[in-house]
Amino acid sequence: MSKTTNQANLPALFFSFFKVGAFTIGGGYAMLPVIQREVIETRHWLSTEEFVELIAIAEMTPGPVAVNTATFVGYRTAGIPGSVMATLGVVLPSFSLILAIAVFFPRFASHPVAQHLFYGIRPAVVALIGHALYKLGRKILVNKFGYAVAFTVFLAQLLLGVPPIPTLLLAAGAGLLYHQANHGDAQKHNNEQKHDPKDRR
Amino acid sequence: MRLFAQLFFTFFKIGAFTFGGGYAMLPLIQVEVIDTYGWLTLNEFLEIIAIAEMTPGPVAINTATFVGYRTAGFFGSVAATLGVVLPSFLIILLIARLFTGLTKSSWTKGVFTGVKPAVIGLIGLALWRLGSVTLTDYKTILLFLGALCLLIKGRLHPIPVLILAGLSGLLLA
Numbered sequence: 314m315s316k317t318t319n320q321a322n323l324p325a326l327f328f329s330f331f332k333v334g335a336f337t338i339g340g341g342y343a344m345l346p347v348i349q350r351e352v353i354e355t356r357h358w359l360s361t362e363e364f365v366e367l368i369a370i371a372e373m374t375p376g377p378v379a380v381n382t383a384t385f386v387g388y389r390t391a392g393i394p395g396s397v398m399a400t401l402g403v404v405l406p407s408f409s410l411i412l413a414i415a416v417f418f419p420r421f422a423s424h425p426v427a428q429h430l431f432y433g434i435r436p437a438v439v440a441l442i443g444h445a446l447y448k449l450g451r452k453i454l455v456n457k458f459g460y461a462v463a464f465t466v467f468l469a470q471l472l473l474g475v476p477p478i479p480t481l482l483l484a485a486g487a488g489l490l491y492h493q494a495n496h497g498d499a500q501k502h503n504n505e506q507k508h509d510p511k512d513r514r
Numbered sequence: 515m516r517l518f519a520q521l522f523f524t525f526f527k528i529g530a531f532t533f534g535g536g537y538a539m540l541p542l543i544q545v546e547v548i549d550t551y552g553w554l555t556l557n558e559f560l561e562i563i564a565i566a567e568m569t570p571g572p573v574a575i576n577t578a579t580f581v582g583y584r585t586a587g588f589f590g591s592v593a594a595t596l597g598v599v600l601p602s603f604l605i606i607l608l609i610a611r612l613f614t615g616l617t618k619s620s621w622t623k624g625v626f627t628g629v630k631p632a633v634i635g636l637i638g639l640a641l642w643r644l645g646s647v648t649l650t651d652y653k654t655i656l657l658f659l660g661a662l663c664l665l666i667k668g669r670l671h672p673i674p675v676l677i678l679a680g681l682s683g684l685l686l687a
Contacts, residue, residue: 335570370609375532376602377572384606400603407571408579408595415583433683435560436654437676440661442641450634459631466635477542478531481632488628
């Protein structure tokens with residue numbers, strides 16, 4: 314797994330991930346092709362296989378995929394200083410751009426033209442969220458258990474006002490029970506695999 | 515000083531519980547930033563999402579920087595952005611160091627069997643709340659349906675859809 318993990322110097326890590334951060338419009342999976350070109354094809358810091366594993370890890374851990382990738386690649390190629398430089402690099406473009414907008418935004422937002430623009434943009438943003446819901450829902454809600462959890466969470470929040478974090482923790486518990494009940498044999502097998510010492514470097 | 519700490523810890527919480535990225539963390543931001551602290555109004559929140567879509571970078575970071583600056587100036591934006599990035603930074607560092615094959619563990623699979631559909635429920639709630647505030651007359655409902663059609667059926671990228679919607683807003687408002 315580590316055969317392709319090349320050493321990297323700190324400025325190269327910073328600038329590569331600065332580029333990734335600067336050209337990732339829309340967030341989420343939009344920046345995967347940019348990362349792929351920069352990190353795999355140009356710099357050879359990761360293999361394609363490692364990249365796929367990294368996306369899975371990014372999905373299972375909190376935080377934006379771009380940040381997860383930067384931290385991971387930075388650490389793998391240049392230790393903790395590397396992870397700091399790569400993460401700084403990926404965050405800096407959006408940080409400085411949004412800061413600039415926030416500084417000039419108050420005047421911009423009160424302008425009548427901007428208000429008319431946002432009259433049209435706000436419903437479209439609601440549509441963006443609807444679209445995300447549609448796409449993610451089709452991918453994630455694959456069985457009755459999924460639908461039951463999604464609707465329970467929706468109703469529990471809407472009607473009872475349960476905060477999101479306890480809701481997610483309860484859902485995690487339900488998922489564990491459901492998974493145990495349906496894949497009990499698979500777990501034994503996986504536990505054996507987990508103890509298998511694997512050399513990474 | 516208290517405001518900086520509040521910004522940092524609020525966005526740390528958001529960063530720590532945002533699985534899947536992107537729109538998954540909108541409900542949490544909504545609860546913390548709008549309902550609990552009143553740092554933004556719902557309309558300002560929608561404007562930030564639009565700005566975040568039109569500018570590079572993850573939505574969570576854009577929101578943190580913006581809210582931080584609005585509530586406590588430059589150092590507020592630094593505190594909020596650091597807060598939102600730190601949880602994933604630390605967790606990934608730990609994983610890169612300690613684990614391989616985490617994705618194959620039965621425990622993580624079980625947890626995510628429950629968490630993923632729950633995130634769908636959360637996004638549904640965000641849609642419900644933002645929709646009920648925004649879609650108040652036939653024009654906004656029309657704009658919403660038109661944009662949704664372009665996104666799902668037309669497979670258009672969000673940016674041209676937002677630009678078209680803005681221009682329609684100029685004509686309709």
